[in-house]
């Protein structure tokens with residue numbers, strides 16, 4: 001497991017999201033009321049970018065067909081997605097956000 005510095009916290013303001021790339025992975029990072037969450041960017045249903053989805057109550061809605069994912073667990077909470085997305089452990093210091101990324105996963 002590798003800990004990777006991905007962005008400056010000032011780059012992701014409250015209640016916004018951002019797409020970051022670590023190794024070959026696309027990861028969607030969300031700031032929800034000051035809490036940072038990170039999940040796989042690509043929806044488990046088809047090719048859509050979850051960083052472009054709408055967020056409410058720690059749930060992101062896929063912009064393509066509307067499946068919803070829990071940002072804390074990655075679980076798909078509504079159809080049409082049935083598989084979860086990967087959740088990445090976040091670590092925040094005063095200035096930067098780090099993600100724990102498994103290179104082999």
Ligand code: FES
Pocket residue numbers: 043044045046047048062063064065066067079080081
């Ligand atoms: S691509 Fe996300 S729900 Fe279909």
